[in-house]
Amino acid sequence: MIKNTLFFIVLIFVSFSHLIAQNNKCSSVKLHEQRMMEDPSLFSQIQKSEIVTQKWILDHPKTNKSGQIITIPVVVHVVYNTIVENISDAQIFSQIEILNQDFRLKNTNSLPTNHPYYQFTADTEIEFCLAIKDPFGNSTSGITRTKTNEVSFSDADDKVKYGIKGGKDNWDPTKYLNLWVCNLKGDLLGYATFPSELTNYKSSDGVVIRHQTFGNIGTAGSEGFTVNSIGRTATHEIGHWLNLNHIWGDANCGDDLVDDTKPSKTENYDCPTFPFNPNSCSGTGDNGEMFMNYMDYVNDDCMSMFTAGQGLRMRAALNGDRKSLLTSNGCGKAFLNEVIDANSFTIYPNPSKGSFEINTQLKNLETINIEIVNLLGEKLVKFSTIQSFPYQVNLNDLPNGGYFVKMTDGSISLTQKIFISK
Ligand SMILES: [Zn+2]
The missing domain is CATH 2.60.40.3080 (Immunoglobulin-like)
Structure with missing residues (x-):
């Protein structure tokens, strides 16, 4: 439960002072922490951003759905070395469709009405469209394709985001969600930047996903990524891009700054049986951890929900650091x-x-x-x-x-x- 502004500023500090070991599934928080350590002005930016976020959340009770759908223009940058990595348009469409199902609670595996956590499931009222206008106002498919000599990319140097380094420059991140699809080193699934980084790190803003976990057809699930074959790496990473933290707060029973997610001791894998880890942390309760949340690390077919509080936090980002997306013409309002x-x-x-x-x-x-x-x-x-x-x-x-x-x-x-x- 978030009590007051001072409390969650302290929480941010405590959270980032515990650099716990991260596995390779998602490096978004690790990268966020590294940037903050290297750039003191980013820490101050994060504090300011969180104050604005929490104020917006307080002013918008989550029981009241807005009725207003926010549609985010997306550009997908396919950066490929081999023909296989040059994924099809159809695979990209499948990913957009999955995002629109997951964020609107139209996913076929959403919790049944008699599930104890059904009451927390939420339609975030956020949708995604492939851009039909590029930053210059020209017609576009919303997909760019770049041949590269790089065999694989790393989150450490972010080369995939820069044309001069063998990748592809992002489109104006104040108007588009940039999704890079490429081969990644190791078994990293993807990583994202947070909204509070937009001002200081504009050229790296966006989400990187390995092609083997992008969408649900084509190369999705190939090369050993079977449990990530339903396109939910993007759902998870875009959650970060819209300011969500991991469900366990990246600490032992840490706080994710959302008040209707259940505290978790740590990340969960595979697909636990419900109820899992009852009362594992203060406040977890008899029904256990909310491992089926998109911001945990379970298998794609095991995750099925955002909460209303998470939806509100994402919409706060879309009315805060990412507000300029609301007036983007990327999906053809003009x-x-x-x-x-x-x-x-x-x-x-x-x-x-x-x-x-x-x-x-x-x-x-x-x-x-x-x-x-x-x-x-x-x-x-x-x-x-x-x-x-x-x-x-x-x-x-x-x-x-x-x-x-x-x-x-x-x-x-x-x-x-x-x-x-x-
Ligand atoms: Zn993550």
């Missing part, structure tokens, strides 16, 4: 105001929940056809001889994921990618 080129068409909104509007100024209206094609090239739906635009399309029956919209007018064939996320 789309409707654009002039439509004579030989192109627009889709709005994109991503959508399945209903969207297609507009065009193509002239040969009597011959225009639109097809919806899946990523395997299979035609799913066809709309023939469309007479007028804007044309409303309803694909609510299609599952979440990426698709192509193909428009033909007899002589011209145009294709655009869409993403459905309900």
Whole structure:
């Protein structure tokens, strides 16, 4: 339980003065601690950030859902040495879909209503979209691909985040969540920067995930990463990127600065049987540790929840250090105001929940056809001889994921990618 501002500032100090041994699963906190030791101004920045965070949380009781969905524009930087590491668009789409399920409590393994911890599960009202506008306002797939001579990357030197070092520079981190996908040294799954680091370390802001644990198809789960094959490394790391700490507070029964997560003695692995470690710490209670939380270290298929308090802490970050994301045009908020080129068409909104509007100024209206094609090239739906635009399309029956919209007018064939996320 967080009691007052002074208390959690002391907590931060105590937490970072206990440099406990970290395993290789996630190095976000270790890196955060290292930066703070090297840069005293960062410590002061973290304190300021935490005060703002806690004030925002106090002003926004977690029992009241806001009803306002925050959508974060994402750019995925694929940095590859081998062909296998150059993962498919489909694998990237699968990761975005998983994030949207996990953060909105639409994951198929969410706790049943009769589970003692069901009452703590929460829809964070945060979603993710692949960017459709790059930092210069140009159309983009939201995916960059960079060939590198580096066989693998390390969290110690962060080379993957810099073009001059064989990686790829991040896009403006005040407008996008940068996700790098690459091969990592050792068995590290991924790492993230915290919101309080944005000001001092702008060029390294973002999340790095090894390709073997990214999404749930393609290379996900390969090369010995079977238990990390459902894409929840990204769910966990983006939790850090939005200011969440590990469930055990990176100390023996440490505090994660969230008041509705149960204290844990230390990190948990594999998939414990519920209830696990009853009363392991003061306040844990008879139902034991909340090992199924995304901010623990259990297997992907064992984790299933954020709490309302964690959701609130993340939304505090999106109204604090990461506030500028709320006005990002990365996912095309300015789309409707654009002039439509004579030989192109627009889709709005994109991503959508399945209903969207297609507009065009193509002239040969009597011959225009639109097809919806899946990523395997299979035609799913066809709309023939469309007479007028804007044309409303309803694909609510299609599952979440990426698709192509193909428009033909007899002589011209145009294709655009869409993403459905309900
Ligand atoms: Zn972590």
